[in-house]
Amino acid sequence: MLKYLVASMMLIMAATEAGAGNVSAWSDSYALEANGKYEKAAAAMLPLMERGDEKELATLRYGWLNYLQGNFNDAIAAYRKALKLNPRSFDARLGITLPLMAQLRWKEAMNYLEQVLGQSPHNYLAHVRLMACEEGLRKWETLARHSQTLASYYPSEATPLVYLARAYAWQGKQDLAERTYRRVLVRLPEHIEAKRYLNQ
Amino acid sequence: MTSNIIRAAGIVAVALGVCAPASAAEWTVNSSLQTLYGNYNGSSQRQSMVNGGILIHADHLDTSGLSVGVNATKLSFRGGKALNQQSYFVSARHKLFFDALPGPLTLSLSGHWINNNDVTTNTDNVSVIAPQLSWINYAKTWYLDLGYARSRYNNNLHVDQYTPTLGLGFRQGADWLQLRGYLIHFSNPLRAQNKRQTSAADVKYSHWFSPGAFYKPENMQLGGLFGERMYAVDNDAAAVYNLADIQQGSLSLAAQWRLSEASSLMLMLGNERYLDNTRAERYNNRFAWLNISQNW
Numbered sequence: 187m188l189k190y191l192v193a194s195m196m197l198i199m200a201a202t203e204a205g206a207g208n209v210s211a212w213s214d215s216y217a218l219e220a221n222g223k224y225e226k227a228a229a230a231m232l233p234l235m236e237r238g239d240e241k242e243l244a245t246l247r248y249g250w251l252n253y254l255q256g257n258f259n260d261a262i263a264a265y266r267k268a269l270k271l272n273p274r275s276f277d278a279r280l281g282i283t284l285p286l287m288a289q290l291r292w293k294e295a296m297n298y299l300e301q302v303l304g305q306s307p308h309n310y311l312a313h314v315r316l317m318a319c320e321e322g323l324r325k326w327e328t329l330a331r332h333s334q335t336l337a338s339y340y341p342s343e344a345t346p347l348v349y350l351a352r353a354y355a356w357q358g359k360q361d362l363a364e365r366t367y368r369r370v371l372v373r374l375p376e377h378i379e380a381k382r383y384l385n386q
Numbered sequence: 387m388t389s390n391i392i393r394a395a396g397i398v399a400v401a402l403g404v405c406a407p408a409s410a411a412e413w414t415v416n417s418s419l420q421t422l423y424g425n426y427n428g429s430s431q432r433q434s435m436v437n438g439g440i441l442i443h444a445d446h447l448d449t450s451g452l453s454v455g456v457n458a459t460k461l462s463f464r465g466g467k468a469l470n471q472q473s474y475f476v477s478a479r480h481k482l483f484f485d486a487l488p489g490p491l492t493l494s495l496s497g498h499w500i501n502n503n504d505v506t507t508n509t510d511n512v513s514v515i516a517p518q519l520s521w522i523n524y525a526k527t528w529y530l531d532l533g534y535a536r537s538r539y540n541n542n543l544h545v546d547q548y549t550p551t552l553g554l555g556f557r558q559g560a561d562w563l564q565l566r567g568y569l570i571h572f573s574n575p576l577r578a579q580n581k582r583q584t585s586a587a588d589v590k591y592s593h594w595f596s597p598g599a600f601y602k603p604e605n606m607q608l609g610g611l612f613g614e615r616m617y618a619v620d621n622d623a624a625a626v627y628n629l630a631d632i633q634q635g636s637l638s639l640a641a642q643w644r645l646s647e648a649s650s651l652m653l654m655l656g657n658e659r660y661l662d663n664t665r666a667e668r669y670n671n672r673f674a675w676l677n678i679s680q681n682w
Contacts, residue, residue: 258485293412293414294447294448358598
């Protein structure tokens, strides 16, 4: 009986220490990231990606920290791994678009964003990144339609209007571009791009 | 012939990993219809050339793609005779992204097959295999490629072509300058108008205009060829110059209009200067080329 009691106590202590170690690894990683030490912050995630309840989160974070380092291929691989762990993940789908967009892989990024929008049609972040992809592909008519619709769903946001103004400017619709940049300045009075366009 | 082309297309696609399973939404397709009319001036043999064809590009997301093209050409000679030619083009490409490089590497492999009714058979049954390695930076200000083409002709001739290329983008992408060298070696000078090799530089300058009225082109391109080339392979244009004499320069001007977000029209006018060494005759080909492109 005493043997079992001692064994149970030891198990509880070991689990507590492991838990404390994990929490410490997470907080170390957050502190390293805050100090710009992305490589070390990512290295702290490596053991957590293989075991434990938070391996999905550790994998997502490993992808993010690799993206911050400019290791886009490693970031893409990590986000794909996270997506395998949880095929429903919006975080992985939105996350993977960052390194893909950094490599100008607009169509691949759009593919993931459309998967998010298929499940969550008014997801703001997915729409903003989709607009960036449309701009990258120079689809000005599509971008104008898209940003106009998004601006109607999120009337207080400046970002859809910035994309709308750019789409008008690239189509040679100067009057509409000016009018739209003025609407941007109402929301963000110091917006550099809008001020520059209106002052030229 | 057709089965050979299909088999070759399959080999090229598998070699470059293009045939990975994917949904239809992951593919984008572009088709372009093109036609060319050329009128020969100063030639005692040649009168005119008419050419028409279709080129289809299918791209899987941003990483791989496959192109196929067919072309028919009629070269009319003075005195009423004509040479009719059919050419087929297949190309596959795959992009590789390395974090150590600030831009993707693209591997491509192209093949050309040409048949015609040339009575000498010299320009009939031509096949070309052309690998290329290219790189462009993410900012699209630098482009480098190295191309090679091996062409096999009837009657004891093969041609090796090397095409190093440098591209420069400036003024925030509004201008593009491309310089391509053509270094061409012939295995049999007797079949190459007594030439063992030729060298030429192809220069293209493109400018993108800010948007304006509907008649204003989106893009204009000035092109020139300096030096000499013969039996050249132009993979950008998916063309093999198997019928040409020694090309001694060219000048062209092209304008492209955007018809919609998905379609565009390009018109090119130009003049090519040729030397027929066996007849000691210089002549020109003044041509007009029209291309209508549609994304699906």
